[in-house]
Amino acid sequence: MFGQTKSTMSATFARVFLALALLTSVTIVAGAPAFPRDLPHHRGCGSHMTNAHRISSEARFKTSRIPPKSENSTATVDVYFHVIFANETVEGGYVAQETVEKQIAVLNEDYKTAGVSFNLVNVTRVNSEDWFVRLAPESDAEKEMKGTFRQGNASTLNIWSVGFEEGEGNGLLGYATFPSDYEKAPELDGVVLLHTTMPDNGKPPYNKGRTLTHEAGHWFGLYHTFEGGCQGNNDYVDDTPALKEANYGCPAKKSMCPGAPPALVSNFMDYTDDACMTGFSDGQATRIRAQMRTFRGIDI
Numbered sequence: 194m195f196g197q198t199k200s201t202m203s204a205t206f207a208r209v210f211l212a213l214a215l216l217t218s219v220t221i222v223a224g225a226p227a228f229p230r231d232l233p234h235h236r237g238c239g240s241h242m243t244n245a246h247r248i249s250s251e252a253r254f255k256t257s258r259i260p261p262k263s264e265n266s267t268a269t270v271d272v273y274f275h276v277i278f279a280n281e282t283v284e285g286g287y288v289a290q291e292t293v294e295k296q297i298a299v300l301n302e303d304y305k306t307a308g309v310s311f312n313l314v315n316v317t318r319v320n321s322e323d324w325f326v327r328l329a330p331e332s333d334a335e336k337e338m339k340g341t342f343r344q345g346n347a348s349t350l351n352i353w354s355v356g357f358e359e360g361e362g363n364g365l366l367g368y369a370t371f372p373s374d375y376e377k378a379p380e381l382d383g384v385v386l387l388h389t390t391m392p393d394n395g396k397p398p399y400n401k402g403r404t405l406t407h408e409a410g411h412w413f414g415l416y417h418t419f420e421g422g423c424q425g426n427n428d429y430v431d432d433t434p435a436l437k438e439a440n441y442g443c444p445a446k447k448s449m450c451p452g453a454p455p456a457l458v459s460n461f462m463d464y465t466d467d468a469c470m471t472g473f474s475d476g477q478a479t480r481i482r483a484q485m486r487t488f489r490g491i492d493i
Contacts, residue, residue: 433457
């Protein structure tokens with residue numbers, strides 16, 4: 194149903210032959226999944242802001258916030274998915290079209306309460322062992338990869354799947370940019386994802402596609418539910434109880450800050466296992482809509 198492209202070039206040739214890369218046909222490699230390494234014992238997310246940056250972003254949001262046209266309005270976000278692979282095997286990052294479509298289906302299910310749906314426009318495949326193995330936040334490789342392949346504007350979600358096998362990115366499940374940062378660095382906007390976190394493409398506990406749900410939450414303007422611990426504004430959402438620290442695994446509900454109600458350990462923006470993540474709060478859905486209108490120009 195959706196168009197596919199394939200690039201078998203090196204990272205260096207990618208910059209020169211971009212147009213050819215986007216037009217070349219793809220042959221999906223079939224075979225039983227094999228996984229080169231175990232996933233991290235705890236969810237690793239590389240999406241973070243300094244306190245000063247967060248305060249500045251929230252001040253901009255407060256003064257520029259666009260009111261909703263309707264509390265029940267909806268919007269569709271176009272998605273460009275970029276599969277970065279080291280070789281044409283599952284363990285080498287060559288993600289099948291079926292797996293990409295399953296991942297988009299997870300997003301569509303998880304974001305229903307926020308009024309957001311996702312339309313997969315295109316899948317691009319790029320052969321770069323260096324990017325697959327060593328990509329990290331704020332690295333030269335990230336700037337090169339995103340600068341070459343990112344499509345669309347502020348309202349377009351670009352996703353890159355990689356391996357995070359070596360270097361500063363090792364151990365991450367994913368990371369994302371925030372909507373308030375698009376204006377200063379549009380070429381870096383999007384989500385980077387560990388390929389084995391996609392549905393049925395890796396081992397439990399992070400193989401149901403909820404890592405992308407979590408990282409897309411950052412892309413829509415949500416912070417972690419444990420942001421700031423027990424002090425200050427936490428995640429700037431009133432109906433998510435303050436947490437002293439992240440929850441891992443599938444813990445029983447408990448309060449982690451004095452006087453706070455029980456922690457929402459099933460929230461998509463915590464660090465629990467995929468099987469234990471079930472939804473966003475009403476306040477998070479409201480914030481997603483407001484951030485989309487204010488910083489991404491999405492009419493919702």
